[in-house]
Each structure stands twice: as structure tokens, then as C-alpha cells.
Amino acid sequence: MNATTVSSSLASHLICSTCNTVSPIHEVQTYAHCCAKPLTVIYDFTKELSKASLLSQPNTMWRYAAVLPVLDPRNIVSFGEGMTPILPLNNLAATHNFKSLSIKDEGLNPTGSFKSRGLSMAISKAKELGIEHCVIPTAGNAGGAMSAYCAAAGIKATVVMPSHTPQSFKQECELYGAELHLVDGLINKCGVMAAEIQEKEGAFNISTLKEPYRLEGKKTMGYEIAEHLNWELPDVILYPTGGGTGLIGIWKAFHEMISLGWLKANVKLPRMIVVQADNCSPVVDFLNGEEKALVDYGESIANGLAVPVAFGRDMIAKVVRESGGTTVTVTDKEMIDGVKEVAKSEGLLMAPESAALWKGLLKLVDRGEVSRGEKILMINTGNGYKYLEHLV
Ligand SMILES: *Cc1c(COP(=O)(O)O)cnc(C)c1O
Numbered sequence: 001m002n003a004t005t006v007s008s009s010l011a012s013h014l015i016c017s018t019c020n021t022v023s024p025i026h027e028v029q030t031y032a033h034c035c036a037k038p039l040t041v042i043y044d045f046t047k048e049l050s051k052a053s054l055l056s057q058p059n060t061m062w063r064y065a066a067v068l069p070v071l072d073p074r075n076i077v078s079f080g081e082g083m084t085p086i087l088p089l090n091n092l093a094a095t096h097n098f099k100s101l102s103i104k105d106e107g108l109n110p111t112g113s114f115k116s117r118g119l120s121m122a123i124s125k126a127k128e129l130g131i132e133h134c135v136i137p138t139a140g141n142a143g144g145a146m147s148a149y150c151a152a153a154g155i156k157a158t159v160v161m162p163s164h165t166p167q168s169f170k171q172e173c174e175l176y177g178a179e180l181h182l183v184d185g186l187i188n189k190c191g192v193m194a195a196e197i198q199e200k201e202g203a204f205n206i207s208t209l210k211e212p213y214r215l216e217g218k219k220t221m222g223y224e225i226a227e228h229l230n231w232e233l234p235d236v237i238l239y240p241t242g243g244g245t246g247l248i249g250i251w252k253a254f255h256e257m258i259s260l261g262w263l264k265a266n267v268k269l270p271r272m273i274v275v276q277a278d279n280c281s282p283v284v285d286f287l288n289g290e291e292k293a294l295v296d297y298g299e300s301i302a303n304g305l306a307v308p309v310a311f312g313r314d315m316i317a318k319v320v321r322e323s324g325g326t327t328v329t330v331t332d333k334e335m336i337d338g339v340k341e342v343a344k345s346e347g348l349l350m351a352p353e354s355a356a357l358w359k360g361l362l363k364l365v366d367r368g369e370v371s372r373g374e375k376i377l378m379i380n381t382g383n384g385y386k387y388l389e390h391l392v
Pocket of ligand 1: 242
């Protein structure tokens with residue numbers, strides 16, 4: 001960035017999420033090598049920023065640009081991601097006796113999932129930093145999103161994806177001009193190949209939380225939830241957790257809004273609920289003190305949840321504990337039933353990741369951990385259309 005460029009971003013520096021060691025924002029950053037943990041972007045909240053300033057902002061996640069890390073707005077690569085609706089699930093609520101049940105529909109985002117938030121941010125930052133080649137290990141949606149934003153930014157894209165991923169996820173990467181590598185195994189194995197490509201070809205690695213800015217893109221969901229609900233937060237938020245960026249990001253946004261004075265210091269924050277696949281539940285097992293070996297985790301129809309090792313696991317666990325949240329797992333069969341049930345009753349074709357939220361919610365109600373009278377929000381992280389070959 002040229003020193004004379006005026007920036008409206010309050011971004012100031014990054015810190016290690018464990019020991020707070022500072023890293024500068026004007027240089028290329030990956031993760032905190034001191035502790036081998038993710039970096040967190042810190043903003044200067046001593047500067048005034050009013051809620052009213054949002055009124056003149058675009059109707060996309062970039063309306064929160066002041067609390068995002070792009071320093072020169074000319075570097076923003078955007079397809080209008082964000083500002084997705086919060087839809088009441090009135091029919092399901094009526095049949096199952098819920099008082100306030102709604103879903104934030106992230107399936108409406110560019111490339112059909114909320115990954116577009118993180119990748120719009122990461123690729124805008126990559127462009128700002130002059131990066132010319134990006135590589136990403138992905139379970140599916142992140143690869144498609146990165147391919148699209150790289151195409152628009154004129155950055156070379158390399159995607160590494162499990163070979164069993166539905167065809168649509170592979171095709172979109174190729175249509176956007178990315179180089180696609182298929183690996184027999186899960187995303188952690190793709191991560192090994194991505195690291196090799198990073199090493200050999202000098203590509204910048206956009207792996208979840210090993211790159212600091214996808215988190216900033218995903219945190220905009222937290223800002224939107226507050227703004228859309230007129231700054232009155234839900235009692236519980238259910239989140240389908242793979243790498244956990246969205247969950248960590250929403251929680252970060254709530255705390256930033258307290259610092260900004262947009263939420264009251266004594267606001268009751270939602271309980272954050274981690275939902276994972278029965279077949280691949282490392283975060284749930286960790287929080288229950290029942291850690292398993294890597295080989296015990298397998299694939300799921302919800303490919304976004306087939307993440308056997310989450311680099312940000314400690315950060316996810318902290319959010320669940322701090323918020324008084326909980327965890328639940330759901331089988332693939334339950335997810336498919338859930339997709340069909342929600343599609344038939346609400347006209348909404350969700351990704352199986354999100355159908356897991358609905359089935360998980362019913363289990364939590366049975367267990368007495370969530371009550372039918374609470375204000376419940378689920379995040380539909382993706383569009384079900386990409387998964388059709390596994391759903392019919
Ligand atoms: C990536 C993905 C997830 C998991 O998101 P994280 O923030 O990495 O936990 C959930 N659902 C869908 C559809 C995804 O693509």
C-alpha cells in the first residue's frame with residue numbers, strides 16, 4: 001500500500017491468539033509461529049464509529065469495511081456477498097412447538113455458500129499484498145469460492161479437494177479457471193498436498209485459520225445478525241462446525257460490537273452450539289474429554305463437516321465454554337432426512353451441514369439443553385443444490 005492512501009479501516013495489527021505477540025498488518029501474514037496458533041486482527045476502537053454510519057454503506061458484508069482489514073478499498077473483490085436474510089421457519093416452528101425459530105440463509109451467497117465471505121476477504125487482502133498465486137485445501141465450498149474470487153482478481157488458483165466430493169464442487173473450480181488436484185482422503189490430507197504446492201511453487205496458502213483474513217470475512221455474519229435483529233441477539237445460535245471459522249468469527253464480532261458501543265457491555269450473548277457429524281466429531285469429542293485418533297474420523301455427506309483436525313480447535317472450544325454453549329452430533333442419515341423435511345415444510349433446500357442443525361436442535365431440546373421458548377437462530381451455511389447427487 002502506498003503511504004498516502006487514505007484508509008477508513010480501523011485495523012491496526014495482528015496478535016497471536018494464544019500469547020498476544022504482535023505482527024504487523026502491512027506485511028504478508030500466515031499464522032502465529034510463536035505458538036503455532038491462528039493470528040487475530042485487532043482494530044483501534046478508540047476511534048469513533050457510529051451505528052448510523054452504516055446507513056450510507058453498501059448492502060453487502062463490505063458495509064462493515066471499517067472493521068475489516070482491507071486498507072485500500074480499491075483492492076476489494078466483491079460479488080455482493082453478505083446481508084443474507086434471516087428467515088422465520090414458521091411451519092417447522094408450528095409443528096414442533098417452537099416460539100422463535102429462524103435461519104440465516106447463507107446459501108444465497110455467491111458460489112452458494114458462506115465461504116464467499118471468507119474468500120472475498122482473503123483474496124482482497126491477497127490482492128492488496130501483491131500475492132499472485134493462491135492454494136487452498138478444501139472439503140468443497142471454499143475451493144469454489146476461492147476459484148471465483150481469484151478469477152476476478154487475476155490471481156492464479158490451485159485447489160486441492162477430496163476425490164469423493166460431489167461433481168459440482170469440482171466442476172465449478174475448473175470453470176473458474178483453477179487448477180484442481182484430487183486426493184484420496186479428507187481435507188487434512190489435502191492440506192499436506194497444499195503445503196507441498198506452497199513450498200514448491202511459492203503459492204500463498206489460504207488454509208483455514210493458517211491465513212488470518214478468512215475469519216474477518218466470516219465474522220461479518222455476527223455484525224449482520226445484530227443489525228438485522230435490531231441489536232437484540234438470539235438466545236442460542238447453532239453452527240455446523242468444520243474448521244470453526246464462522247463460529248469464532250461471530251463471537252469475535254459480538255465482542256467488537258461491545259467495544260464499539262453498538263452492543264451494551266452487559267448484553268446477554270447467545271449460547272454458541274457446535275454441531276458436527278457423528279462420523280467426524282473432533283471438536284465435540286475434545287470438549288467432552290473423549291479425544292479419538294485421526295483414523296477414527298471419516299467422511300460425511302456434509303463434506304464441510306468432514307474436518308478431522310481443526311487448526312483453531314482451542315479457539316472453538318473457548319467460544320463454546322465462554323458462551324455457556326454445548327455440542328451435539330448428527331448422523332448422515334439424519335441429515336438427509338433433515339434436508340427433505342425442511343425442504344418440504346419450508347421450501348428451503350439446505351446443505352446437509354445445516355440440516356444437521358435442525359436434527360441436532362431436536363436432540364438438544366430432548367436433552368433439556370435448549371428450550372422451545374427460546375429465540376433460536378440456525379445458520380444455513382450452504383445451498384443444497386450442489387449436493388443433489390448425494391441427496392436423491
Ligand atoms: C465450510 C463449511 C462449513 C464449516 O464451516 P467452518 O466455519 O469451517 O466451521 C459448514 N457448512 C458448509 C456448507 C461449509 O461449506
